[in-house]
Amino acid sequence: MTDYLLCNWRVRSQLLLPELLAWSGDDRAPDVEISLGTVPDHLDGATPAGPLIEVGADNTCRLEISRVARYLVSGGRRVVIQPAGTGDDAAVRGFLLGTVFAMLCHQRGLYPLHASSVRIGDACIAMAGSSGIGKSTLAATLVRNGAVLTADDVSVVDLSSHASPTILPAYPQLKLWRNSLDNLNIAADGLQRVRRSFEKFAVPAATSFKSEAVPLAAIYVLHEAGGMQHATIRRVEKLDAVGDLVRNFYRPRLLRAMGRQGDALQAALKILAAVPLYRLPLARSFDALAGIAAELMTRHGGGRPP
């Protein structure tokens, strides 16, 4: 078994996890253990959080996607996976490094955002928003412009220190659909598909990836620009900002089932006291995206011609 790095955790896994960097830190005991085994049909006395997830005692979580795997996640440190046997290993890992990863964060008192994040200079920006809006493609464009990836899809906010909120970098990989790959001139050959039949690929982004926590400088909530002629980035404050932020935690229904809405609200207030939140309208065009990327680089002091 190989040990891996995920956030600042030492992860021991029975499953190969090529997305993660190998552990090269100290000789501590593993922080998280992932094993293959049997997962029960249901958790006793559990609260359902939607059709796929149950939350039981001590916030133990059960996730099942019937054609992929069952996952049992407990104590922020143990994951048991029972693959469905369809042989789609990439999919097993995909949900592990997405929803299950977020469950571990919640169990550890961290605050995962549904966001991609990049480091520009000494600080991080997080780009939150619905699936398909363009978070990963925008992050990839920023990386092309000189930013360093800290996370794609699940960006972990750590509020445990007395200083301002930080992002704990997750793992150096982006998931991009073929259209985005083509636009960025990245070849798909040799890249792993995230799910067998899909034109969505895992793109390594390990250049300059560092695992130290990075101060969070801004949160951008992406939304569709619609027909707006002059769509500008605008700062959002007070109740609107709290609403935007809480809606973009990974995931509100899970938070409620784990009894963490109160904590999440407190966390949102603490984050917003130190970090500005903006709404960023994004038109569905790669040109618009390139323009936004350049603007973000300039705003955060990383501006140089692409």
Add this chain to the structure above:
Amino acid sequence: MTGIVWIASYPKSGSTWLRLALESLMSGGAPVRLNRATQRGQTAPNRNLLESVLGVDTSELLDEEIEELRPRCYEAIARDLKHQVLLKVHDARVSTATGEPLFPASASAGAIYIVRDPRDVAVSYAYHAGIPIDAMIARMANLGHVADATNSAISSQVPQRYLSWSAHVESWLAASDMPVLLLRYEDMIRDFAAELARAAAFLGLAASPETIAGAVAATRFEVLQAAEASEGFGERAPTADRFFRRGVPGGWREELTPVQVKQIQHDHGAVMRRLGYST
């Protein structure tokens, strides 16, 4: 009436207009704002809506997995409701691979289904989608048509099965497990106050003549066109330069060739006659 009310139609048949008018009605006849944030999640196949229930990334789920999970999502949404919620939908009323309705009766308070002359739909939809009218006529006859199919990218909506225009109409009108109100776009143009009053009564919404008049005024075509010009409209497709374009019933006479008219009537004549459209 609690639960989900489906505002259903084949595309370009007036469901957006009705949705805006119902929202105005529910705000006492107030003017409409085209891009209210809460509106964006109010379509049945919206990814964000489904993910808010599922807790996983839908872009990593197979089309058949998503389709099987949608009835469960709608049930979960309906369970949380204390009143009714309107969800706009262009899917045909199909069954999933396991044989259950995509839109489960247990989650549904009912449906308002809007139809429009398919000859006008062909013209409007071709413009909206940025494809030639002949291609759109072929699409409307294609039982296998899937909107927002996942290929090299995803959209904000999960894939939806439209069936053909005729099969779409028949699928919704065949619903025996929930009340369905049928409205015709042409009747809405002729006397929107009356049609809106029917919709309000169906939904159990109190609506005085003043409120109805307000909603009708707020959603007059010229008003909506002007609003789109000044604030944009999120429902405009990237392939079209406007969403609120023309809307005149019978406009097809000036835009379709006799061959195209004949094709549509060949493909959809039975349902057209059933709905009272002359062929």
